[in-house]
Amino acid sequence: MAGTRTVRILLVGVGNLGRRFCRILAAKSPRLEARYGLRLSLVGAADSGGIAYAPGGLDPGLIAALKERGDSVRAYPGAGATGTALELVREAEADLVCEATPVNLAAGAEPGLSVIREALARGMHVVTPNKGPIVLAYRELVGLARERGVELRFDGTVAGGLPALYLGARDLRGAEIRRVEAVPNLVTGYILDLLADGLPWEEALGRARDEGALEADPSFDLDGWDAAAKLVIIVNHVLGYPATLGDVEREGIRGVDPGEVRRARARGGLFRLVARAELVDGGYRLAVRPEEIPPGHPLSHLGRKGMGVVYHTDIYGTISAAIREEDPVPSSATMLRDILDIYCGRSTSAP
Amino acid sequence: MAGTRTVRILLVGVGNLGRRFCRILAAKSPRLEARYGLRLSLVGAADSGGIAYAPGGLDPGLIAALKERGDSVRAYPGAGATGTALELVREAEADLVCEATPVNLAAGAEPGLSVIREALARGMHVVTPNKGPIVLAYRELVGLARERGVELRFDGTVAGGLPALYLGARDLRGAEIRRVEAVPNLVTGYILDLLADGLPWEEALGRARDEGALEADPSFDLDGWDAAAKLVIIVNHVLGYPATLGDVEREGIRGVDPGEVRRARARGGLFRLVARAELVDGGYRLAVRPEEIPPGHPLSHLGRKGMGVVYHTDIYGTISAAIREEDPVPSSATMLRDILDIYCGRSTSAP
Numbered sequence: 001m002a003g004t005r006t007v008r009i010l011l012v013g014v015g016n017l018g019r020r021f022c023r024i025l026a027a028k029s030p031r032l033e034a035r036y037g038l039r040l041s042l043v044g045a046a047d048s049g050g051i052a053y054a055p056g057g058l059d060p061g062l063i064a065a066l067k068e069r070g071d072s073v074r075a076y077p078g079a080g081a082t083g084t085a086l087e088l089v090r091e092a093e094a095d096l097v098c099e100a101t102p103v104n105l106a107a108g109a110e111p112g113l114s115v116i117r118e119a120l121a122r123g124m125h126v127v128t129p130n131k132g133p134i135v136l137a138y139r140e141l142v143g144l145a146r147e148r149g150v151e152l153r154f155d156g157t158v159a160g161g162l163p164a165l166y167l168g169a170r171d172l173r174g175a176e177i178r179r180v181e182a183v184p185n186l187v188t189g190y191i192l193d194l195l196a197d198g199l200p201w202e203e204a205l206g207r208a209r210d211e212g213a214l215e216a217d218p219s220f221d222l223d224g225w226d227a228a229a230k231l232v233i234i235v236n237h238v239l240g241y242p243a244t245l246g247d248v249e250r251e252g253i254r255g256v257d258p259g260e261v262r263r264a265r266a267r268g269g270l271f272r273l274v275a276r277a278e279l280v281d282g283g284y285r286l287a288v289r290p291e292e293i294p295p296g297h298p299l300s301h302l303g304r305k306g307m308g309v310v311y312h313t314d315i316y317g318t319i320s321a322a323i324r325e326e327d328p329v330p331s332s333a334t335m336l337r338d339i340l341d342i343y344c345g346r347s348t349s350a351p
Numbered sequence: 352m353a354g355t356r357t358v359r360i361l362l363v364g365v366g367n368l369g370r371r372f373c374r375i376l377a378a379k380s381p382r383l384e385a386r387y388g389l390r391l392s393l394v395g396a397a398d399s400g401g402i403a404y405a406p407g408g409l410d411p412g413l414i415a416a417l418k419e420r421g422d423s424v425r426a427y428p429g430a431g432a433t434g435t436a437l438e439l440v441r442e443a444e445a446d447l448v449c450e451a452t453p454v455n456l457a458a459g460a461e462p463g464l465s466v467i468r469e470a471l472a473r474g475m476h477v478v479t480p481n482k483g484p485i486v487l488a489y490r491e492l493v494g495l496a497r498e499r500g501v502e503l504r505f506d507g508t509v510a511g512g513l514p515a516l517y518l519g520a521r522d523l524r525g526a527e528i529r530r531v532e533a534v535p536n537l538v539t540g541y542i543l544d545l546l547a548d549g550l551p552w553e554e555a556l557g558r559a560r561d562e563g564a565l566e567a568d569p570s571f572d573l574d575g576w577d578a579a580a581k582l583v584i585i586v587n588h589v590l591g592y593p594a595t596l597g598d599v600e601r602e603g604i605r606g607v608d609p610g611e612v613r614r615a616r617a618r619g620g621l622f623r624l625v626a627r628a629e630l631v632d633g634g635y636r637l638a639v640r641p642e643e644i645p646p647g648h649p650l651s652h653l654g655r656k657g658m659g660v661v662y663h664t665d666i667y668g669t670i671s672a673a674i675r676e677e678d679p680v681p682s683s684a685t686m687l688r689d690i691l692d693i694y695c696g697r698s699t700s701a702p
Binding site for chain 1: 375379382383387511512513514517518521522523524525526619646647648649650651652654666667668669670671672673674675676677680681684687688691692695
């Protein structure tokens with residue numbers, strides 16, 4: 001390995017994913033330097049309370065610790081300041097921005113969208129697990145990245161830590177993809193499993209809410225918006241087919257009959273909210289709806305913590321992939337995957 | 352797309368895989384040129400009966416047709432000649448060699464190994480689905496490719512058309528891989544399923560042989576050599592851990608008790624020849640043995656035509672992938688995947 005290359009990183013959004021990403025950086029630094037010759041240096045961070053910036057590098061473990069005890073990054077000794085994410089991205093010297101603010105499909109995907117636009121415009125690479133900006137502005141952002149000669153990566157926007165996008169867009173090159181089926185949402189699967197266990201609807205919802213799996217506004221998950229957003233990203237990025245949320249026939253799980261879910265399980269089947277793109281007359285028909293996954297189907301093994309995708313192709317057969325993630329670590333680690341994919345380039349060397 | 356780039360290809364070995372690869376090239380050319388700006392030009396081919404060479408390009412459909420009617424490529428009008436694969440690779444002007452001769456672990460992996468050495472030494476990229484040379488000379492060949500600044504790709508050596516190597520080596524970068532489980536061999540799975548159906552051993556073997564699934568010398572599959580070879584490639588390439596066939600504890604399926612297989616199915620389990628690498632005391636313990644895959648396991652859905660792999664990691668959770676391939680097309684298409692990966696580089700654009 002010829003020398004070590006330093007990558008200066010700004011982290012925008014230090015919640016569930018951002019905080020875990022800091023922990024991963026702290027734990028993995030020596031290995032990444034030894035194995036890939038990369039020094040990933042977190043030089044700036046922003047949350048809703050302020051910013052921290054140090055050109056020589058912040059301690060990612062300390063950032064995580066601040067957040068874990070409820071502080072803003074503004075409390076970072078000697079580097080914390082007032083200011084917004086957008087100001088940080090506008091003024092800091094860095095090579096790459098990790099955009100990990102919460103998903104916000106309703107409000108124009110802000111603040112993420114503005115941060116990504118600014119970072120790309122300034123010639124910085126961007127990696128993000130935030131669906132919002134990618135769903136709402138796929139063409140614009142991909143075009144902007146290309147124009148500025150930088151990379152925009154968003155592997156974490158679909159099915160958590162599963163590299164569903166890399167698998168589809170890279171390993172299926174040259175194929176006609178005739179059908180995509182995905183189970184990209186965790187909480188709906190959990191609720192459907194509770195129904196299969198015999199719980200009535202109210203109790204199933206209550207338990208998911210009590211365990212923190214369901215947001216205060218459950219519509220995003222229950223009505224299939226999350227699954228539809230992920231499908232739109234797969235369709236644009238993997239299938240190269242322009243689509244928006246409005247193109248998805250969307251049926252959530254609220255109308256599901258618990259008896260049907262229980263009968264499916266008795267037959268060895270599994271009820272899940274399935275997102276599907278199907279090639280029809282040269283275009284793709286997109287739908288999200290709850291349905292039974294029969295035994296023997298490549299996703300029939302999914303448990304409560306499982307998500308997956310199936311690509312039906314002409315020349316590569318039927319290829320499926322699934323992940324079991326017990327916590328949000330894999331979702332946050334997608335930012336590391338994206339960064340390493342940018343800097344390790346095309347070489348397919350071992351981890 | 353700025354202009355079209357021509358890639359001059361030599362195909363060595365025009366059997367089951369090579370012939371189908373020609374059919375894929377013939378069918379996909381317009382799409383590949385339109386989508387990726389690549390003109391894949393087959394300029395030479397070699398089989399055991401001779402060679403064909405035309406600097407302006409051969410018709411891959413005609414090569415396939417010659418082979419389908421039992422001729423050698425030497426019969427190619429105006430381009431056929433006597434000569435060996437090694438001579439072709441030594442003398443032809445080309446950018447890339449597809450090495451698709453039969454697997455031969457016993458005889459020093461020839462003729463594939465010499466062809467690959469020669470191609471790399473001459474500065475040509477090599478793609479191959481041939482396990483033999485990669486198992487027997489992984490370090491040497493990877494080193495030679497690096498030294499010459501060319502790419503050596505062998506995605507098709509493991510689990511047919513499943514991108515098990517790409518997934519592991521690229522998408523798990525940065526992770527510690529604690530365990531790998533693979534079901535990489537089709538015919539042993541078929542035979543075990545026949546035992547589960549209630550057939551006695553002799554009949555199960557006879558049926559697999561009659562259907563052409565089992566080679567004349569069945570030891571390669573039945574005694575686990577094929578699975579062990581694939582495991583060795585995964586371990587070297589994905590885990591970055593040097594290993595050879597001799598490091599694999601190997602138990603084939605011949606000793607399997609049909610009663611045990613039937614009882615496994617009755618419990619909802621699946622019997623398969625499983626290849627496993629497990630991190631123990633900083634090294635990997637490698638084993639191939641027949642065992643029951645329990646219900647709910649990510650590979651429990653595999654059917655007769657299914658192969659798969661599971662990576663257990665520290666930061667990316669448990670990631671599995673599987674393929675169902677009805678015929679050898681996906682295995683031969685891995686050569687196209689490898690070529691496109693070399694020439695499309697790091698961009699992760701859609702197919």
